[in-house]
Amino acid sequence: MQSGFANTPEPPYYAVIFTAQRTEGDQGYAATAQAMFDLALEQPGCLGAETAHMADGLGITVAYFEDEASITAWKQNDRHLKAQHLGKERWYSHYELRIAKVERAYSGPEGR
Numbered sequence: 001m002q003s004g005f006a007n008t009p010e011p012p013y014y015a016v017i018f019t020a021q022r023t024e025g026d027q028g029y030a031a032t033a034q035a036m037f038d039l040a041l042e043q044p045g046c047l048g049a050e051t052a053h054m055a056d057g058l059g060i061t062v063a064y065f066e067d068e069a070s071i072t073a074w075k076q077n078d079r080h081l082k083a084q085h086l087g088k089e090r091w092y093s094h095y096e097l098r099i100a101k102v103e104r105a106y107s108g109p110e111g112r
Contacts, residue, residue, distance in 0.1 A: 006048025006064055011102045013047055014065045016074075020087070020095035022057035029091045036083050037061070043077065045070025064102070071099060 022029070040046055045066045053059040065071045074080060087095070 006050050008047050008064050008105065011105050013102050014068060014071060015100045015102050016063045016065065016071055017060065017098040017100065018095065019058070019060045020092045022059065023091055023093050027090050028086070032083050032086065036080060039077070039079060040074060043070065043074045046074065
């Protein structure tokens with residue numbers, strides 16, 4: 001998966017924050033997670049994404065979108081719907097999904 005920071009524009013824009021605790025074993029997770037990360041970046045309105053995963057299976061992915069309509073379209077993407085189903089069925093013991101409007105953003109240490 002992409003490493004580093006997403007190159008987002010000046011706010012406002014939206015963040016879709018997905019935090020999950022993985023179950024044991026891969027069961028096709030790694031390949032699907034990479035495919036979904038790449039697919040998200042191809043979606044109209046997607047501004048970028050960032051992801052991090054810990055050894056204990058806790059992971060967080062933040063995808064940035066220009067508007068709520070773009071988020072809705074991503075949620076309804078056929079390939080994404082299939083991955084969501086598999087996640088609920090076999091890959092996640094728990095997850096949280098949050099959508100937030102970014103109104104301010106700062107970079108450091110040099111700032112924007």
